[in-house]
Every structure is written in C-alpha cells, then in structure tokens.
Amino acid sequence: xxIVFIGHLSKDINILRSKEQVIPGGGVYxxxxxxxxxxxxxxxxxxxxxxxxxxxxxxxxxxxNVIWLPSKTTTTIQNIYPTDNPDERRxxxxxKAEPFVDKEIDSIEDADIIHISGLWHGEIxxxxxxxLRRKANVLGLDAQGFLRNVDSEGNMVYKDWEYxxxxxxxxxxxxxxxxxxxxxxxxxxxxxxLEEISKWGSKEILxxxxxGVVLWYQGKIYEEKFGGWTLEGRTGRGDTCMAGYLVHRHxxxxxxxxxxxxxxxxxxxxxGPYKKKG
Numbered sequence: 001x002x003i004v005f006i007g008h009l010s011k012d013i014n015i016l017r018s019k020e021q022v023i024p025g026g027g028v029y030x031x032x033x034x035x036x037x038x039x040x041x042x043x044x045x046x047x048x049x050x051x052x053x054x055x056x057x058x059x060x061x062x063x064x065n066v067i068w069l070p071s072k073t074t075t076t077i078q079n080i081y082p083t084d085n086p087d088e089r090r091x092x093x094x095x096k097a098e099p100f101v102d103k104e105i106d107s108i109e110d111a112d113i114i115h116i117s118g119l120w121h122g123e124i125x126x127x128x129x130x131x132l133r134r135k136a137n138v139l140g141l142d143a144q145g146f147l148r149n150v151d152s153e154g155n156m157v158y159k160d161w162e163y164x165x166x167x168x169x170x171x172x173x174x175x176x177x178x179x180x181x182x183x184x185x186x187x188x189x190x191x192x193x194l195e196e197i198s199k200w201g202s203k204e205i206l207x208x209x210x211x212g213v214v215l216w217y218q219g220k221i222y223e224e225k226f227g228g229w230t231l232e233g234r235t236g237r238g239d240t241c242m243a244g245y246l247v248h249r250h251x252x253x254x255x256x257x258x259x260x261x262x263x264x265x266x267x268x269x270x271x272g273p274y275k276k277k278g
Contacts, residue, residue, distance in 0.1 A: 002041040005031050007117035008075040008097045009046045009056055015080045024056050027117030030236035031243035032064045033273035040247050047097045048074040069104050071097040091156040099123050105131050113138045113246050118145020126163050133170045140246055143176040147183055158183045169201030175242040178209035206245055208238045213261055217253050224261035229268030240267045240274050
C-alpha cells in the first residue's frame with residue numbers, strides 16, 4: 001500500500017496553561033507517522049523554508065519520504081488552550097507558507113491513498129481536488145483546509161465552505177471535528193450534523209470530538225470512545241485519527257474504527273506524533 005499526504009507542515013507555538021513550546025506540527029506531520037508506523041510506503045508533499053527543515057528532521061529519520069517544495073516562508077501557528085477542553089483551542093496564524101501551484105500538484109505520484117490535509121483555506125485550491133481524484137484509488141480530505149480562514153490580523157476564522165456540494169462527491173473519506181460539523185451545517189447535535197453532511201456526497205465521514213470518533217457509512221453511524229488523554233497530547237488528534245482510519249480501512253469499517261480509536265488514544269497520552277511500539 002502507498003499513501004501520499006499533501007499539505008503544509010506547521011511550526012506550532014502551543015500555549016498550554018500559560019506555558020509556551022515550539023514544536024513541529026501540521027496534519028501531514030501527524031498523519032505520516034501513523035502510516036509509516038504500520039509499514040505503509042509514506043510520502044509527504046509539503047512547502048517550507050530551507051532553514052526550517054531541521055525542525056522536521058524526525059520525519060526522514062523515521063523513514064518517511066518527504067518532498068520538500070520551496071517556499072520563502074513556513075506556516076507558523078500559535079495555538080492557545082485556555083481550558084482543559086481540547087476542542088476550545090484558539091489559533092492564530094503568525095506566518096503562511098506559499099500555496100501549492102499547478103506544477104507541484106501535477107508532480108504528485110499516483111497512490112492507493114491520497115489525503116488532502118491543508119491547514120488554511122487557500123493553501124490547496126479547490127480546483128486541485130479534481131486532479132488529485134484522478135491520481136488516487138482512495139481520496140481523503142480534511143475539512144480544516146477549506147473551512148479555516150485567516151483574517152487580516154492572523155486570526156483563524158471558521159467559515160462555511162462554499163463549494164462543499166460541488167467537491168464532496170469526489171471524496172471517499174471526509175474528516176471533520178465537532179466544531180467544523182456545526183460550521184458546515186449550523187447544527188450542534190453531532191449525529192444530526194453527520195446526516196446533513198452525508199447528503200452532500202462524500203462516501204464516508206469521520207468525525208472526532210472530545211470523547212471519541214464517529215463514522216458515517218452507508219446510512220449507518222458507528223462510534224468508538226477514546227481512552228485517557230492529556231491536554232499536551234491533544235495536538236494532532238484528528239490527523240492521527242484520520243491516518244489511522246485510512247490505513248486500516250481495508251480491514252472493514254468497524255474494525256478500522258476500533259483500531260483508529262486505539263491508535264489515537266495511545267497518541268494522546270503524550271505530546272508528539274504516534275509511533276508504534278516494538
């Protein structure tokens with residue numbers, strides 16, 4: 001099996017209980033470690049400065065194939081957790097790497113699975129979804145890269161996705177969290193929101209929230225709870241969850257969901273990406 005992740009890496013400035021730390025992050029970062037942990041051939045296409053590559057050296061050390069595309073800047077995000085609820089994160093964009101362009105998308109190799117994992121709206125153009133659809137047997141998409149907008153002061157503002165009904169029919173697995181589900185539908189109830197989102201055409205929907213992960217598939221809803229976690233381990237929860245599901249999906253949806261919850265629970269016990277023991 002071969003999986004490709006596309007999206008910016010992020011230099012994350014996390015503030016938890018007034019303590020600040022700078023760590024590597026981004027959906028492609030957390031996702032790639034999961035895939036590689038299960039002996040999947042894993043490639044990441046990303047953009048950042050030459051100087052900041054050293055922050056992400058652990059990816060190549062772990063055996064992940066990273067295609068470093070040049071950018072004059074590196075995406076840098078400040079995440080503030082004001083309470084012990086990990087879903088109450090406040091994010092601010094300090095700096096954005098340059099968006100992906102046509103020739104970079106054209107260079108992406110065909111794969112069994114391609115996951116579109118952007119950090120902000122505009123990083124990966126909607127028009128690229130059709131190109132990537134042709135390159136993948138299974139196409140995943142994280143809502144974050146199309147709902148999370150950046151205002152003039154760098155604040156991360158969630159807005160509904162204008163083109164959701166046009167592009168979701170091209171997606172095999174659509175990843176959202178509880179906040180994104182409400183932004184997309186205006187519905188607070190997770191299960192009712194999932195039913196509404198399912199009308200827009202994605203074959204499967206994976207939703208994470210504080211206590212667990214929910215899957216919508218062929219009109220049925222499945223759910224698995226997370227075990228214990230720490231706030232420090234919260235960053236990367238959804239990205240870990242999505243990657244875990246994508247690489248185990250061939251085992252069947254319910255089995256994959258159980259495995260996903262186990263992987264994500266293990267990751268959330270500690271900061272940093274998931275690494276399989278043994």
